Amino acid sequence: MKLPVYLDYQATTPVDPRVLETMLPYFSDDFGNAASRNHSFGWSAESAVTKAREQIASLIGASPKEIIFTSGSTEAINLAIKGTAQMYGSKGKHIITSLAEHKAVLDTCKHIEKLGFEVTYLKPDKAGRVGVEKVAEAIREDTILVALIWANNEVGTLNPIREIGALCHERDTLFFTDATQAVGKVAVDVEKDNVDMLCLSAHKIYGPKGTGAFYVRRRKPRVRLVAQIDGGGHERGMRSGTLNVPGIVGLGRACEICEAELEEEMARAAELRDYLEEKIRAELDMVHLNGHEKHHLPGNLNLSFSYVEGESLLMGMDDVAVSSGSACTSASLEPSHVLRSMDVGDDLAHSSIRFGIGRFTTKEEVDYAADKLIAAVKRLRQMSPLYEMALEGIDPSSVDWQGGH
């Protein structure tokens, strides 16, 4: 077993050797510019890109013509929200999203609020889920877009996408889902799931960083967007720039592998995740699941440990790569906005650990991580007078610490 044990598959994934093998020729021998229609070199790049488009479309049940390449999900999210707002702003100025979205969605929404749009931020339930009825209540005549995450990047909760999509279609509103964590991990079908726009990212599915894809529906309804990056007119005029050919080829192959191995991988990840949770719960009490018991990503387990301080816990697990909160906000010590939106208290939010299990995770690694975690939690709790009180049946939060002295 190699150390550190990597259990942070929601932050990023290693490139699958099969993906890398497919990419390598495009670094050197086949390095043409896909826009060079002139020579056969450019043609070879273009046909590689066409194949990747088909592989991606096939994984999500789309037509290849509906796939636009981007530099990643952040760019796609910006294009979806700002592009829709600019195109349909005359029809209405209301957008619905949730408080548990990725920062890229929240920051973009904040930006368009400044431009005169009104954004409703739905609060998820305690398990991090946004119910279809909540969306139904919020939709108005002037709602032009509903933007909701498919699988939450921190707690792994799956939103009822198919129902929300159906509702949006019924109410004549566009539906965008950030499926960065969902694609390749759970079944995704833009037709059956009633999705109008969807983004995915290569580096979350064993492809390279710097490449993503954005699905934009062409029929029923035909979605039109205002481009955010101009020049050269690549990608149906929606996203200009020389195509990152090796990255795109890698993304295509990554999708192909995900499609072929989805069932098997889902089962394997779910088994390891459940095993990890059981093993931790067998040894530790006062463990809280952040997320949904049933509707969750197979490879995600987010737990909080009462009476343990998060930073110390991470330090106690120094050769296990896990994350507290999402990678993109981990530079700050603010408790995660996702956990807050689920009404997880600051103390518990600070002690949350996200385990991300993926394609290359072994049972041996899970055992190692569990043992490390259990030992660290036990050690920290031994030093905690609060934990002792809790064991004696006193709720430390009910104690008036100032009083009486």
Next chain:
Amino acid sequence: MIYLDHAATTPLSPEVRAAIEPFLGESFGNPSSRHPLGVEAARAIERAREQIAFALGALDPERIYFTAGGTEANNLGVLGAARTRKRKGRHLLLGPTEHPSVRAAVQALESSGFEKEMLALRPGGALDLERAKQSLRNDTVLVAQMAVNNEFGSRYPIEELSELVRRNAPNAHLHVDAVQAIGKIPLSLLELNPDSLALSGHKLHGLKGAGALVLREEVRLTPLVFGGGQEGDVRPGTENVVGIVALGAAVESAVRVVEGTHGRLGDLRKKLAAELSALPGCELLAPDGGGPGGLSPAIAAVRMPGPPAEVWMHHLEQLGVYTSVGSACQSRTKRVSPGLSALGLDERSGRQVLRFSFSTTTSADEIRGAGAALFRVAGELRVRVS
């Protein structure tokens, strides 16, 4: 195969390939993660930033912002600067031969109430600085002028233009597209003195999908993309670690030997000119842009006799010689590019321009090979040769 289309894209160099190797496999962390794998990735990005900062003249690495490539860097420079300064004015000055990513960005600004004015070329191809001076105003908020033209290699006098801008348009931001310049001609950022400068990895034997915008100190931009706080919030999104590491290594190794490269490319260009002299009717365009040296030696635009250049290109391609007509980004449209028409070429002559572009990997033998192929194609096309 003789590849003479390096202005479109270049192959990855073995040196850059070696630099990215660890990041294709073992070292795959997300730079925002706090565990050692993440820290390793974050360090690699900082190292690339330092490499570029050092190569461009020991600037503060914090001034380098990574993007998905030249197009995004150009968009960010143009749109970001104009939107930040819109309260100071609405007047934009656009170079006569800009890349579509700059022109389209300016067009987007026009549709939101900015006013565009074009800079012009003098007969012969030099940037008209007199006219530029007259056009600069107090409410000019953006001047976008490329350093080296991508279609015919003119080198423009950015050094003088930036002085004019500072003196006559105190509120203007000078954006320089240096995608075809970096690593091909010796440049001093200090002398160019732009507010922002765009570069791209895959034109320098790096990777597609990574570029950078270099910002002058104190310059603020309105971001194009919002998100997780990466790149000082100017350009958020999980960093393309492999592409960025490649960009750092590519810029470093290209700039380190740029003096030698410049000379070598000049020799290649001369050799090509000698080969062409055997073909009557060929005219090597050498429009002196007015900048130091006047011309980039990496690009040779040639007006071919007889049928349109596209026909030459396809015949050459059959013989394994890859050239191009117009720039790659232009190749989907049939019109003559704004650059060629700024040079005074009409539609017919514009269509006759074939572009050869070189790199350090190009050999003298390849140029001879291309010469022989040209001669053969001339025969096939029944273009009269002496």
